[in-house]
Amino acid sequence: MPQAMSADPTPVPRSQRAMTATWRLAVLVVVSAGIALVLANSLRVYFAQASELAEVRGQIAAEKDRIADLEDKLKRWEDPEYVKSIARVRLGWVMPGEVGYRVIGADGQPLDGAAIEEKAEEPPGQWWEKMWGSVRVADQPALAPEDEATPQPTPSPTPSETP
Secondary structure: OOOOOOOOOOOOOHHHHHHHHHHHHHHHHHHHHHHHHHHHHHHHHHHHHHHHHHHHHHHHHHHHHHHHHHHHHHHHHOOHHHHHHHHHHHHOOOOOOOOOOOOEOOOOOEOOHHHHHOOOOOOOOOHHHHHHHHHHHHHOOOOOOOOOOOOOOOOOOOHHHOO
């Protein structure tokens, strides 16, 4: 009995201590994984909302630019000189003492200023390729179109051929 009543605790066997540490580690890993899953979902939602917020802010900035452009156009229309210049361009008005001209395109329709300024697209390539192409074109002059549009003369009937 003296041994049962002694104040010194009996040491725990080493295998039992290892088993207790393993269980504690397993519980710690499971709890950490649960916390990571909760945080990962929250972070995913946070980043999705942040990208949506950035997109909406971009749309707001674009709309503010559009509003500023429209307000600028409205202010220009309040200026009588701007209205006169637009009327001159769109309606072809001229001031007293001026001479008005209209440039007619190949299709017979009048061209406005924007259509006149358009340039034909240059073929892609290096400058020496373009130069050599112009030399080839100069070596082969365009053939004159055949005179199919002019009618061929037809002989008129002579008096002896009439009945």
